[in-house]
Amino acid sequence: MLSARYGQRVSAWCVTGEPIITPGPSMRHDGRVEPIETLAVDDINLSDLGGFWTRPVAEREGAFLTLRRERPFAHFAEPITDFGPPGAGYYAVTRYQDVITASRSPELFCSGGGSTQIVDLPPEFLEYFGSMINMDDPRHARLRRIVSRAFTPKRLADAESTVADVARRIVAEVAPRGSCDFVSEVAAALPLRIICEMLGIPDSQYAYVLEQTNTILGASDPEYVPEGANIATAVLTAGIGLGELMKELGTQRRAQPTDDLTSALVNTEIDGERLTFDELASFFILLVVAGNETTRNAISWGLVALTENPEQRRAWGADFDGLASGAVDEIVRWATPVIFMRRTATGPAQIGEQSFAAGDKLLLFYNSANRDDSAFEDPFRFDITRQDNRHVGFGGYGPHFCLGAHLARREIAVMYRELLATLPDIVAAGPPERLQSMFINGIKRLPAEFTPR
Numbered sequence: 521m522l523s524a525r526y527g528q529r530v531s532a533w534c535v536t537g538e539p540i541i542t543p544g545p546s547m548r549h550d551g552r553v554e555p556i557e558t559l560a561v562d563d564i565n566l567s568d569l570g571g572f573w574t575r576p577v578a579e580r581e582g583a584f585l586t587l588r589r590e591r592p593f594a595h596f597a598e599p600i601t602d603f604g605p606p607g608a609g610y611y612a613v614t615r616y617q618d619v620i621t622a623s624r625s626p627e628l629f630c631s632g633g634g635s636t637q638i639v640d641l642p643p644e645f646l647e648y649f650g651s652m653i654n655m656d657d658p659r660h661a662r663l664r665r666i667v668s669r670a671f672t673p674k675r676l677a678d679a680e681s682t683v684a685d686v687a688r689r690i691v692a693e694v695a696p697r698g699s700c701d702f703v704s705e706v707a708a709a710l711p712l713r714i715i716c717e718m719l720g721i722p723d724s725q726y727a728y729v730l731e732q733t734n735t736i737l738g739a740s741d742p743e744y745v746p747e748g749a750n751i752a753t754a755v756l757t758a759g760i761g762l763g764e765l766m767k768e769l770g771t772q773r774r775a776q777p778t779d780d781l782t783s784a785l786v787n788t789e790i791d792g793e794r795l796t797f798d799e800l801a802s803f804f805i806l807l808v809v810a811g812n813e814t815t816r817n818a819i820s821w822g823l824v825a826l827t828e829n830p831e832q833r834r835a836w837g838a839d840f841d842g843l844a845s846g847a848v849d850e851i852v853r854w855a856t857p858v859i860f861m862r863r864t865a866t867g868p869a870q871i872g873e874q875s876f877a878a879g880d881k882l883l884l885f886y887n888s889a890n891r892d893d894s895a896f897e898d899p900f901r902f903d904i905t906r907q908d909n910r911h912v913g914f915g916g917y918g919p920h921f922c923l924g925a926h927l928a929r930r931e932i933a934v935m936y937r938e939l940l941a942t943l944p945d946i947v948a949a950g951p952p953e954r955l956q957s958m959f960i961n962g963i964k965r966l967p968a969e970f971t972p973r
């Protein structure tokens with residue numbers, strides 16, 4: 521047990537990455553993160569996974585500030601990965617308006633040209649990871665039409681009571697203890713359980729599904745893929761495992777439908793279309809990876825932000841329903857759990873002064889766009905009462921805009937309603953242990969403390 525509550529100390533570890541007791545030069549007493557520009561524009565290398573992405577948050581923010589101001593379409597060589605030889609590099613799109621423009625012009629900047637990650641996915645990967653997020657119209661529109669039925673208002677309303685039940689159980693389990701690892705015991709437990717319950721995946725498979733998704737999304741962190749292991753093989757194996765699980769379930773539900781989502785997806789036809797088992801498998805993988813780690817990290821960063829900003833947390837506690845919608849969106853903007861998505865130029869194209877040629881890769885850095893002062897007043901301040909929060913945490917308002925955004929918002933709101941009601945003094949009791957990744961802004965562990973109930 522820590523001798524002093526983290527939330528009662530003046531500290532800036534979420535900015536510097538280190539637990540420190542007195543305010544660092546990077547953070548003011550009002551909880552605002554002050555970006556530090558330690559790198560000259562030519563020294564910034566976004567492909568340096570172990571270097572740039574492990575820097576203190578304030579320095580990363582400073583580097584993106586420099587890029588937005590001085591080189592909004594900086595070109596970088598690609599990182600070396602196990603997924604194949606690096607390509608010709610990518611443009612880092614860092615300004616808010618440019619991220620929106622690229623997202624809304626799928627005919628010029630497509631999602632199907634290899635993948636939405638930096639490297640083009642080899643064909644064996646596309647079988648499992650080639651879901652709609654990596655497709656363009658008309659295939660994307662067809663799939664989105666079919667799976668959208670999973671996210672109708674009625675299904676979301678049904679899910680709401682499941683979300684509330686699951687949140688209550690999770691909080692009740694840790695409540696008597698007075699402390700817990702917030703990530704694994706609270707934040708991670710919710711989204712995976714919801715997706716599995718919606719799809720009808722049996723309880724006995726939760727742990728397996730969690731382990732495989734950790735491998736897929738945490739592939740660049742040595743903790744999730746043992747040293748010396750081939751990352752591509754580990755990710756492919758995890759994808760195959762999840763795909764097989766879903767094909768089995770889909771086969772059962774086609775023979776004996778229930779009222780779960782899997783039954784709806786494999787049995788309902790829209791204009792003569794329904795999902796094939798392969799499409800079901802890759803959609804499932806997309807759902808568990810897209811809906812699981814993202815929501816978990818939003819909830820975890822939320823506790824960090826609310827601990828750093830006790831006055832906002834008090835305000836939210838005093839008027840939960842009145843402030844919930846703004847608070848949830850501010851948590852997603854602040855956390856930006858998905859750091860980027862890639863687009864590929866389909867031919868000669870232009871954004872502002874910048875020209876692109878066919879095949880050029882553009883990485884849309886949502887984290888940077890969400891700190892752009894042309895779109896957000898005082899962008900480095902966490903403010904649950906922020907107005908007109910058109911953040912790009914769920915994407916840049918194009919055809920791939922997050923399908924699960926409403927579900928995610930509900931999950932975050934319901935979890936915080938439960939937490940603030942049952943454990944009103946819960947705080948982050950130490951620094952978040954960050955995931956080493958340039959794709960997911962993740963927290964692996966976060967100690968939390970509260971008065972036992």
Ligand code: HEM
Pocket residue numbers: 623652653654664711715806807810811812814815818852856857858861886912913914915916917918919920921922923924925927928
């Ligand atoms: C805070 C939580 C979440 C964040 C930050 C997030 C973020 C994103 C982002 C940035 C995209 C890409 C948007 C684009 O390319 O324009 C996306 C797409 C997607 N998300 Fe989410 N997401 C979250 C939760 C969820 C949940 C809970 C689900 C489902 C259970 C989900 C399912 C999807 C799907 C299916 C897509 C692909 C949509 C398409 O290609 O048409 N997401 N999400």
